[in-house]
Amino acid sequence: xxxxxxxxxxxxxADDKLQTGEPLVRVxxxxxxxxxxxxxxxxxxxxxxxxxxxxxxxxxxxxxxxxESGAGKSTLARCLARLEEPSSGEIWYEGKSLLDLSSQxxxxxxxxxxxxxxxxxxxxxxxxxxxxxxxxxxVIHGEGSKRDRRQRALTAMEQTGLSPQWGDKSPLEFSxxxxxxxxxxxxxxxxxxxxxxxxxxxxxxLSMQAQMVNLLLGIQASQALTYLCISHDLALVSNxxxxxxxxxxxxxxxxxxxxxLFNNPxxxxxQQLIASVPRLESTA
Amino acid sequence: MEQSSRDPxxxxxxxxxxxxxxxxxxxxxxxxADFTIASGEAVGLLxxxxxxxxxxxxxxxxxLPTTICDVRGSILLGExxxxxxxxxxLRQLRGATISIIFQxxxxxxxxxxxxxDQIAEVIRAHRPWRKRRCLDEAGALLDQLHFIDANRIFNAYPHQLSxxxxxxxxxxxxxxxxxxxxxxxxxxxxxxxxxxxxxLTLFIDLKERFQIAFLFIxxxxxxxxxxxxxxxxxxxxxxxxxxxxxxxxxxxxxxxxTGLMRCVLEWGDEGAFRPRRVLPTIPGSPPDxxxxxxxxxxxxxxxxxxEVCTAREPQEVQVEIxxxxxxxxxxG
Numbered sequence: 072x073x074x075x076x077x078x079x080x081x082x083x084x085a086d087d088k089l090q091t092g093e094p095l096v097r098v099x100x101x102x103x104x105x106x107x108x109x110x111x112x113x114x115x116x117x118x119x120x121x122x123x124x125x126x127x128x129x130x131x132x133x134x135x136x137x138x139e140s141g142a143g144k145s146t147l148a149r150c151l152a153r154l155e156e157p158s159s160g161e162i163w164y165e166g167k168s169l170l171d172l173s174s175q176x177x178x179x180x181x182x183x184x185x186x187x188x189x190x191x192x193x194x195x196x197x198x199x200x201x202x203x204x205x206x207x208x209x210v211i212h213g214e215g216s217k218r219d220r221r222q223r224a225l226t227a228m229e230q231t232g233l234s235p236q237w238g239d240k241s242p243l244e245f246s247x248x249x250x251x252x253x254x255x256x257x258x259x260x261x262x263x264x265x266x267x268x269x270x271x272x273x274x275x276x277l278s279m280q281a282q283m284v285n286l287l288l289g290i291q292a293s294q295a296l297t298y299l300c301i302s303h304d305l306a307l308v309s310n311x312x313x314x315x316x317x318x319x320x321x322x323x324x325x326x327x328x329x330x331x332l333f334n335n336p337x338x339x340x341x342q343q344l345i346a347s348v349p350r351l352e353s354t355a
Numbered sequence: 356m357e358q359s360s361r362d363p364x365x366x367x368x369x370x371x372x373x374x375x376x377x378x379x380x381x382x383x384x385x386x387x388a389d390f391t392i393a394s395g396e397a398v399g400l401l402x403x404x405x406x407x408x409x410x411x412x413x414x415x416x417x418x419l420p421t422t423i424c425d426v427r428g429s430i431l432l433g434e435x436x437x438x439x440x441x442x443x444x445l446r447q448l449r450g451a452t453i454s455i456i457f458q459x460x461x462x463x464x465x466x467x468x469x470x471x472d473q474i475a476e477v478i479r480a481h482r483p484w485r486k487r488r489c490l491d492e493a494g495a496l497l498d499q500l501h502f503i504d505a506n507r508i509f510n511a512y513p514h515q516l517s518x519x520x521x522x523x524x525x526x527x528x529x530x531x532x533x534x535x536x537x538x539x540x541x542x543x544x545x546x547x548x549x550x551x552x553x554x555l556t557l558f559i560d561l562k563e564r565f566q567i568a569f570l571f572i573x574x575x576x577x578x579x580x581x582x583x584x585x586x587x588x589x590x591x592x593x594x595x596x597x598x599x600x601x602x603x604x605x606x607x608x609x610x611x612x613t614g615l616m617r618c619v620l621e622w623g624d625e626g627a628f629r630p631r632r633v634l635p636t637i638p639g640s641p642p643d644x645x646x647x648x649x650x651x652x653x654x655x656x657x658x659x660x661x662e663v664c665t666a667r668e669p670q671e672v673q674v675e676i677x678x679x680x681x682x683x684x685x686x687g
Contacts, residue, residue, distance in 0.1 A: 139547035139548070139549065139550070140518065140547055246405070246640050246641070247404060248640055249640070276403040276404055276574050276641075277403075277574060277575060277576075277615060277618040277619065277620075278403065278614065278615065278618045278636055278637040279403075279640065280618070280620075281618045281620075281634040281635065281636040281637075282636045282638075284634050285633050285634055285636060288633070303547055303548055304548070305548065306619075306620035307620055309620065310620055310632065310634065343549055344548055344549060346552075347548045347549045347551065347552035348548060348577075349551075349552070349555070349575065349577035349578045349580070349581050350577050350580075350619070351576060351577050351580055351604055351616065351619050
């Protein structure tokens with residue numbers, strides 16, 4: 072009980088410190104519990120994947136959530152994208168509560184919040200062509216004529232650095248980095264405001280990763296996007312995030328501006344995380 | 356090229372691996388690779404995905420299917436020429452003299468066998484000992500690998516362990532018969548950062564305690580910098596640079612190596628922390644080995660390309676005693 076109160080206090084303190092711009096997304100007291108059963112027994116255990124998580128993300132900024140696997144990062148992302156129903160708590164998006172929306176409002180919110188997953192190979196349908204994949208959200212949202220949709224999909228591909236000439240290729244013909252660009256193009260085609268990147272850069276080689284980071288920063292500036300970047304890679308996060316929240320066992324244990332977190336980590340776990348990043352010593 | 360005063364353990368000469376996809380054209384995944392690993396030495400293999408790192412690793416163990424792969428060249432392990440061995444001789448060698456650790460411990464372990472039994476199984480395959488003795492050896496090995504509760508892990512099934520514990524169990528399997536050479540193919544990529552640094556420390560420790568030689572494969576120069584003595588850089592199936600780790604960090608020669616080093620994301624020590632800066636990248640993406648152009652394979656992405664680069668492929672140049680490179684900048 073004590074630790075919960077502690078984490079709540081630190082979050083409130085962090086709230087005061089960090090709120091300068093208007094928050095686009097606000098999360099308060101978010102909990103998610105899963106019932107887990109053992110094989111062949113009726114006994115169920117409750118696993119707390121998210122425990123009283125409080126966060127806010129300013130419009131046009133990037134919040135990174137870091138932590139090890141099982142810390143609850145992806146559950147948080149899925150709750151924010153409304154792919155998962157939280158057990159309790161509040162999620163506010165542009166002043167509206169995401170948890171009680173009419174079906175019409177829900178449709179509107181889905182256009183605004185898009186997700187990019189870690190593994191582009193499983194996220195892309197191999198039976199569709201590249202342009203069909205990118206145009207699919209437009210089909211679902213009933214936008215434009217067929218030719219119009221194709222045009223918008225090709226524009227989105229171009230934005231992410233894919234040649235429109237590749238539109239009719241199968242995703243299997245793309246390399247890993249290009250597939251992730253394709254997944255990003257699909258997320259951007261509806262003109263969203265809030266992009267959730269769930270380990271979207273984790274499977275890429277270093278040079279592809281750097282290219283993607285530059286691309287994401289460019290798109291953020293030109294389209295006024297807000298990012299929630301889920302990652303276990305601290306070096307990467309140090310480069311794209313304005314603020315970083317460290318998660319462990321379903322709780323946020325530290326949350327501050329990126330420079331503050333890296334230069335002056337408070338929580339021992341954060342210090343341990345930062346110390347474990349492999350570095351090239353010669354540049355020091 | 357012998358950089359080390361120690362005895363060469365593995366000598367690879369002119370190793371070329373060609374894939375023959377059904378109905379397709381031949382693709383050289385590894386092209387004329389030459390390198391040496393001394394006993395007890397840790398060597399790193401650096402390169403992006405698709406450059407042939409894993410193919411090279413598998414060909415050293417002769418694990419590539421001969422039906423679709425054409426492996427040429429010479430692989431000399433100690434006094435034994437691996438290219439001339441039959442399958443049964445190879446089986447005696449694999450696990451005992453040379454072993455491999457893969458990226459995903461989940462796939463490498465048998466889900467329905469206790470971890471202790473799986474480690475003992477490797478020992479039983481190569482030693483004339485009774486089962487009891489093999490199990491004891493396996494238990495002792497887990498103790499040596501700094502497992503906090505080695506006993507529980509010995510009796511656990513893989514799914515009851517964390518990712519880091521599973522990877523340690525796989526490492527225990529790989530070193531169970533005290534092999535001379537262990538190949539580790541991206542062994543920490545699937546692990547969390549704190550666990551990753553623990554496993555890297557374990558590798559350094561093993562190298563020193565057991566005098567095992569390692570071929571450590573990674574796409575991240577910062578990881579290799581921590582564990583290996585010497586680094587081989589691979590691009591499009593070719594070894595484009597080789598140097599001692601300190602040397603390559605201080606002065607990388609090949610433009611590709613320089614580019615890779617710049618891609619390592621860092622924050623400065625003296626508050627030189629710069630978020631949201633545009634990162635240095637290597638433009639373009641690695642070439643498809645099936646349609647390589649004439650000339651140096653890195654030429655299309657190279658910031659320092661010259662006219663000669665499109666004409667032919669550069670030869671290897673020995674720049675210093677411990678550094679060789681394939682690039683026209685140095686006279687290749």
